[in-house]
Amino acid sequence: MTSAIESEILRDLWYMAIPGQRLKRGQILGKKLLGVSMLLGRDANGEVFAMRDICPHRGIPLSHGTFDGREIECCYHGWRFNCSGACTHIPSLLPTQKFDLGRVLVDRFPCREVQGNIWVFMPEDEHAIPESLPEVPFIPDVDESHYRMVETSLFPCSIDHAVVGLMDPAHGPYVHRSWWWRTKKSMHQKSKEFAPSHRGFTMVRHKPSSNSSAYKFFGETSTEIRFELPSTRIEHIIAGNHRIVGLTTLTPLTDMEVELHQVFYWTIPWLTLARPIVRPFVRTFIEQDRDVVDKQQQGLNEDPQLMMINDADKPARWYHQLKKELVLSRAEHRPFNNPVPHTTLQWCT
Ligand code: FES
Ligand SMILES: [Fe+2]
Structure with missing residues (x-):
């Protein structure tokens, strides 16, 4: 029997992003996941996070920037983002210039560390992440x-x-x-x-x-x-x-x-x-x-x-x-x- 193998990549599921030991506290790194430029990070408290690795200002990957364990600073014009992807500071703005920082947001992806591995949920629609997520694959008997x-x-x-x-x-x-x-x-x-x-x-x-x-x-x-x-x-x-x-x-x-x-x-x-x-x-x-x-x-x-x-x-x-x-x-x-x-x-x- 013959069968063509088509290759659709399933979404709305968890994918293993990186072994936990390869992402240290206060570290960020950029990698592609399902064609998406992803920034993976571990904050000062050890919590992992994932967001799109693209600065909303001019599109440079945020992974080229610096991370102090709390905020990522873009290497191009120094915009700062917290681990939830919200912009916290734009250095070029004068105190007198009105600008709503709330408008500047980097897409964030659900990210979990389970049994030593970091998984990222890759949604069908990045702006409509389901409220209830499936379980990350779990291995019995080990931790x-x-x-x-x-x-x-x-x-x-x-x-x-x-x-x-x-x-x-x-x-x-x-x-x-x-x-x-x-x-x-x-x-x-x-x-x-x-x-x-x-x-x-x-x-x-x-x-x-x-x-x-x-x-x-x-x-x-x-x-x-x-x-x-x-x-x-x-x-x-x-x-x-x-x-x-x-x-x-x-x-x-x-x-x-x-x-x-x-x-x-x-x-x-x-x-x-x-x-x-x-x-x-x-x-x-x-x-x-x-x-x-x-x-x-x-x-x-x-x-x-x-x-x-x-x-x-x-x-x-x-x-x-x-x-x-x-x-x-x-x-x-x-x-x-x-x-x-x-x-x-x-x-x-
Ligand atoms: S491109 Fe990131 S701050 Fe300008
Ligand atoms: Fe094999």
Whole structure:
């Protein structure tokens, strides 16, 4: 069966903006999120905020300015803005000149720090941010004290190809072929049970496959993998009394640039000691995915018809169905009807 992959970026949802540790108190930084120039900051009290990174006077990014932990001063004419985006001072105005500072406002975006990561709500309409916002994706069993490692990579593709690559089981033995993860020889038939879950689906808790070597370090383990729109994957591993949780987020910076954050939380002390050894493996794994996406783009540039086949591509198909349903349910002002069935998928990897 063929299927064109269209790449609409969903809005009115939270997107991972940056790991919290990369934004210090009193720091601001500018970055693109979904094509929007965004200023991210952390004030003197440690609170995070996000606003459009454009000065309303002449349009220069405010991130070129300075921040004292309370106010941002534009580098061009020194207009000052508080962390809510309100203008507080225009140096060129004489005390006798009447001007309503209340007219000068930078668009502010909802911003939250959850479990060590900073998320920004990207609204459909920047001037009509919904009063009640959805929940930021939440990981059970862990908190900021378990935050152990984060790696970031830039994927040169659309959000849809990045997500489909993330959930695709069939590339493992080819893209991630290595003694410590998969060998081609070890490929065998697998059967995985799936269930619908919040705005997505879950590969229900199971013993990891016998050819997933990396799990073997942790003894008896079980894992559950949950995907949630727009682009969050949470793998929750139970190893005895311990937990290892991988959070993978994909954030479109522009139409053809997706930032991947791979965050790990764990409760195993020896793993913390082994972090310098573990990190290069994580890095390699991510780079393998990035490199294959890079090569894939050479073909996608000619806009070919693509295929989705049988069970191995079912999660990719669900992703598109979930997206469609979210858009439709919003347009029809009705509850979201999860299109994913309870089912078992089989493939050879
Ligand atoms: S452009 Fe920012 S103060 Fe003039
Ligand atoms: Fe992969």
